[in-house]
Amino acid sequence: MSRLSDANVALAKDIIRRYPRPKSALIPLLHLAQEQEGWVSDEAMAHLGELVGVTAAEVRGTCTFYEMFKLHPVGKYMVNICTNIACQLLGGEELLHHAEQTLGIRAGGTTNDGLFTIEDVECIAACTEAPCIQVNYRFGLRLTHDDFDDIIAALRAGNTPEKLITANPGEVIPSHGTLGLSRQVMTEVQTTHIVAPEQVTEAPVWLATSSKDS
Amino acid sequence: MATGQYVPHAPGYVDSPGEKIVTSRFVYDDSYTLERYEATGGYEGFKAALQKAPDDVHSITRDATLLGRGGAGFPAGIKWGFCPDDVWPRYLVVNGDESEPGTYKDRLLMELDPHQLIEGCLIACYAIGLTQCFLYVRGEMAVAQQRIADALNEAYAKGYIGQNVLGTDFSVDIVLHWGAGAYIVGEETALIESLEGNRGMPRLKPPFFPAAVGLYGQPTIVNNVETLSNLPWLMNNGADKYKEFGSETSPGTRMFAVSGQVKRPGVYEVEQGVTTYEDLIYGNDYCQGMLDGRELKMFVPGGGSAPWLFPEHVKLPLEARPVGAAGTMLGSGAIVIMDDTTDAVKACLRIVRFFARESCGKCAPCREGTSWEEKILQRILDGHGRPGDLDLLLDIGDNISPGPYPVAGFEAEGLEPVPFPPRQTTICPLGPSSVAPITSALRRFRHEFEAKIAAANETSVEVIA
Structure with missing residues (x-):
């Protein structure tokens, strides 16, 4: 719907400086756009193209390869239910079916109130804790159908569900688009020596000195 | 330190007897903080490495036969040696895009001990002259990204990363990068494409392997999270001590995620080649047998890509060679157990x-x-x-x-x-x-x-x- 805000443009420029070539920042920047809007719009992609110096079509080319980027609005909470082999063995498909029944939507759909989108996803790396889900990429492990209902009820009430694991205890579950709640910080001074590869022609100084010694 | 216990603050990890090379801090509920890390020998391996010549640090890794833990099992020390002598700069890309069905060990290492991974990166960069490292974390792992971001900020503030680290002439930058949901990006050339901002499609190799022609066409080392997490212990204890664990061709320990229809599924760190599938599935210190007393029908021995094994194979040791000779692979250490009710x-x-x-x-x-x-x-x-x-x-x-x-x-x-x-x-x-x-x-x-x-x-x- 819109281009990046001024604050996010500043952040985007910070991120671009960390890479020897600007296009490398594209995936983090697409996440930033998704963080701002909850999805990635055409305008956002065009804006990112301007920022890293590629066409809007190239941005779209990258964006459409990756499943996490949504090209249309989705729910405030993305509920990803794993049905891959380890979860399938312990009730992942039944949990997905329960979620579909409870929320009244099929996998891929969004509830009418715009709160929940559910997806039938591939392995999310919590196989010993099957069946598992992620809500905006926060884990819920070994869930019963009642646990699932509790999570949905807590989110509807605006609370952090007890069954979801956050980096620090009791942290809020941010809206869809925000991943980690903290960012790596690199100052302009710290990034001054990150340059395009063609600007570097010599071995780093500590290797050069050590070979002289030996 | 309790053993054989479920660790509540590290859901999925189960402590077990034996030397813990990469999971030693998982039993602490603040394992991911710099405070805990430094109190338990953190960054000592890196400091020890800085006292040595870079070539010596490389030699220790080669001598230890530290095998890559991503799936292919290629020795890290040998891979490092494939960089052409006079092409600069060289980059390090950390493969944290773990998404093979059944696999999760890298996620725990990133969430529960991010400083150990950072220290491993620093040691690798010092040894082979890598000036910038990209830590590529799977997009879906929000908690890991947050913990790594915090850890990197702390490590920069403490002077472990940056220019003239700890007063030496070693300088390096580590940048947190994250993906957006594509399994194939775990393949090293696809990972590089993705890091260049492109669609994550693999490049044709041979002739050019990333160590020679990688990120931006420069020599690039791509190492798995678990591989790098071994380096701090290795620098502290040396290659000989490392080889006391595991077998001759597969020294050290490995993390195995055992999931499916067993009584106590979990991620276990065990010695390679010494422990067998049978120990993991039926052992009291491990999974304690099949769920509800049912019979084993088949199991995935090393991630979704691995051909299945059957009950007569449970005595195979957890080691790349014998498992490979049997017609499958140890792969990413993901074991999925299926019982006789499985279709x-x-x-x-x-x-x-x-x-x-x-x-x-x-x-x-x-x-x-x-x-x-x-x-x-x-x-x-x-x-x-x-x-x-x-x-x-x-x-x-x-x-x-x-x-x-x-x-x-x-x-x-x-x-x-x-x-x-x-x-x-x-x-x-x-x-x-x-x-x-x-x-x-x-x-x-x-x-x-x-x-x-x-x-x-x-x-x-x-x-x-």
């Missing part, structure tokens, strides 16, 4: 569906073949199987991976086993991986497929013209 067709379909969904679309045999495989298996499962379907499945598989496919269980039929890896008509191993569950299931449980097809054809309604 072989359904399990096979679910793994094939994964590869069909995750095929990047670059090579036709995989792009077309994996979705045909999925459709055929789906119709067999749904009761619409056709008489020629099993031959068709094998034919499609042969198109992706020509010739005999490695499948354990040949011995029982008096045949020579076909060792891993399979041949491929594709750039990367994703397509051939989709053939593994099909050939495994068909060799052992063909009757289950045939019964479903026969039932489908008995109940067909005659069409009245």
Whole structure:
């Protein structure tokens, strides 16, 4: 719907400086756009193209390869239910079916109130804790159908569900688009020596000195 | 320190007896903080490395035979040596895009001990002259990203990363990068494409491997999270001590995620080559046997890409060579246990569906073949199987991976086993991986497929013209 805000443009420029070539920042920047809007719009992609110096079509080319980027609005909470082999063995498909029944939507759909989108996803790396889900990429492990209902009820009430694991205890579950709640910080001074590869022609100084010694 | 216990603040990890090289801090509920890390010997390995010449640090890694933990099991020290002598700069890319079905060890290492990984990166960069490191974390792992971001900020503030680290002439930058949901990006050349801001499609290799021509065409070392996490311990204790654990060809420990129908599934760090599948599945310190007293039917020995193993194989040691000789692979250390209530067709379909969904679309045999495989298996499962379907499945598989496919269980039929890896008509191993569950299931449980097809054809309604 819109281009990046001024604050996010500043952040985007910070991120671009960390890479020897600007296009490398594209995936983090697409996440930033998704963080701002909850999805990635055409305008956002065009804006990112301007920022890293590629066409809007190239941005779209990258964006459409990756499943996490949504090209249309989705729910405030993305509920990803794993049905891959380890979860399938312990009730992942039944949990997905329960979620579909409870929320009244099929996998891929969004509830009418715009709160929940559910997806039938591939392995999310919590196989010993099957069946598992992620809500905006926060884990819920070994869930019963009642646990699932509790999570949905807590989110509807605006609370952090007890069954979801956050980096620090009791942290809020941010809206869809925000991943980690903290960012790596690199100052302009710290990034001054990150340059395009063609600007570097010599071995780093500590290797050069050590070979002289030996 | 309790052993054999579930660790509540590290859901999934189960502490077990024996030396812990990479999971030693998981028993602390503040394992991810710099405070805990420094109080338990953190950054000492890096400081020890800085006292040595870079070549010596490289030699220790080579001498320890530190095998890559991502799946292929290539020795890290040898890989490091493949960088051409006079091409600069060189980069390090950390592969934290873990998404092989059944696998999770890197996520725990990133969430629970991010400083250990950072220290490993620093040691690798110092040893082979890498000036910038990109820590590529899987997009879906929000907690890992947050913990690593915090850890990097702390490490920069403490002077472990940056210019003239700890007063030496060593300078390095580590940048947190994260993906957006694509399994194939775990393949090292696809990872590099993705890091360049492109669609994550693998590059053709040989001739150019990333160590020679990688990120931006520069020499690039791509190492797995668990591989790098071994380095701090290795620098503190030396290669000889490292080789006291594990077997001769696979020294050290490995993390195994054992999931599926067992009593106590979990991620265990065990010695390679010494422990067997049987120990893990039935041992009291490990999974404690099958769920509800049922019988083992088959198991995935090393991630969704690995051909299945069967009950007669449980005595195989957890070591790359014997498992490879048996016709499968230790892969990413993901073991999925299936009991006798499991429908072989359904399990096979679910793994094939994964590869069909995750095929990047670059090579036709995989792009077309994996979705045909999925459709055929789906119709067999749904009761619409056709008489020629099993031959068709094998034919499609042969198109992706020509010739005999490695499948354990040949011995029982008096045949020579076909060792891993399979041949491929594709750039990367994703397509051939989709053939593994099909050939495994068909060799052992063909009757289950045939019964479903026969039932489908008995109940067909005659069409009245």
